[in-house]
Amino acid sequence: MPSSSIPIRPWRRAIIRLPMAADRGRRIAVVVFVFLLLVPPLVTVLPGSPGTMRVAGITLLWWYAAVVGPLAAALGVVLARAVR
């Protein structure tokens, strides 16, 4: 009995080891998280006080600190762990 009658062509593929790709995703996520944390201190030194602008009665800085930043971090950690 022949071993196989289906011709298999060897395609050239870029081989990326999975742990290395996962570690890259983790490193990117860490950089993004550090940036997320640094936004409020950076906003306080920017001219014009952009953090005091109000949206629906609440300052942008508080919207970011209580909702946008934690939400972005939550999505980020789920995505980063999904890559692993």
Added chain:
Amino acid sequence: MSGVRAVAAWPGPALVAGVVAAVAAGAPAGPVLVLGAAVAPLLALLQPARAAATRHPVTVAIAGLVAALVLSAHLAALADTAALVGARRWHAIVLAAALTLLVTLMPNAGRRPGLAPLIGGGALLLVLVTAGASTGLAPWGAWAAAAARPALVFSGRSPWVTDGERFLRRTTLAFDEGHRVVAVTPGTFRVVEADEGRRVVRDWRLTGGDALTLRPGDTLTAEAGSRLRFEPGKRVPGAPASGSAWADAAPRASPTRSLALLATLVLGACALVPVSARCTTAAAAIVLALSVGATSWGVYATLASPEAGLAGSPIEALLSLPRVVPPSAHGLTAGGLVAVVVVGLLALFIAAAEGLRQVVRAAAGTRWPEVWAVAMGAAALIAVISIVDPWTLLMAGLGLAGAALAAPRLAAGRGAGRRLGWPVEVLGALVGAGAFVALTVAKLPAALELLAAFPVLVAAPLGFAVVRALHATR
């Protein structure tokens, strides 16, 4: 390890109360604290995988000390809760420590790691939703209403006005307008008068019913345990001048202090939150609920009782919300809601303790099973004798954890070998812990006040550098 168990050590009573109190008081560091408390444990979940922890008596001792400090912060928060509802502090400390020790040492204690955080979070969420519904305002509506107030004043229904409240710690109040306060119980009060540029210090020994008149610019220091009654309609001493000042305090925060606070939170989380969590969705949901829930709680609290914080404990802001709920709110009375908050805080403490037990266990393995019980006993002792507030103890615990556990571990990576017969990571931990303790107890000049408040800024880089330097000399 599940995501719930991974972050269970994080949102204990002291952290939740500290975040709520910062929002309610309009602290300049409020937004950074809310963001850091939410993002730090998620960042910790992304730490690189490492070899098994170095088992060494020094590491075990440091892990035990960190656990004792963090546990004492949470126990102090529970003790403040007990004192504010009329019970004795040490009763609450002993009961909570004994119950938690029993729960965490039971056979199959870790089988349902999500139960305690679920009960704690659910209880606090129930109170938040009930209190929010009773105001008829969404959190952003409450924010706008709080920011629109012309001044933050005592209401006629405030317990500080009707019966007088007790100071849990030595507290100094700064008065911006004339005020007549009445001593409810006998006590000694120090008044510093600002008299045409001169400062005149007077100590007043008052009996129950005696009044004291203060002028704008005066400060009043009340000892722990003393009770005072304030006038309705007067500005709350120490509070922002108006709702607008409360809402706009954050952009005036010092960037260096904000960065120092973030460094303490992130490094502390890296030490306490394990890296090997499988399901991060639950962990992400927990910290998201922490940021949104604690901010909303603080906003409702400052709208309902802007004086929450006078007593000298962050717990007062947490308890002020259920206390102002009208009796008809969904059939739940204010007393019932306070009881729900107490149950929620106790459940969060048990969850945090179980998470800290895992930290001690990772350091000690099965060789020193008694370390956990010793840490809990030491925490109870610290909480009983401590005169500082829970937040100070929590920052000390997180700072020490960051300097002596997280920084050397991050520097060592998958192993840094041995030098002088000791594991390099342990040498880094010794240097980090030594620097942290030295900076904490040393009397630094005023120019270095930031380092005295956040010793981790020097101690963690030192611990990290020692490990890297010794590793490089191989």
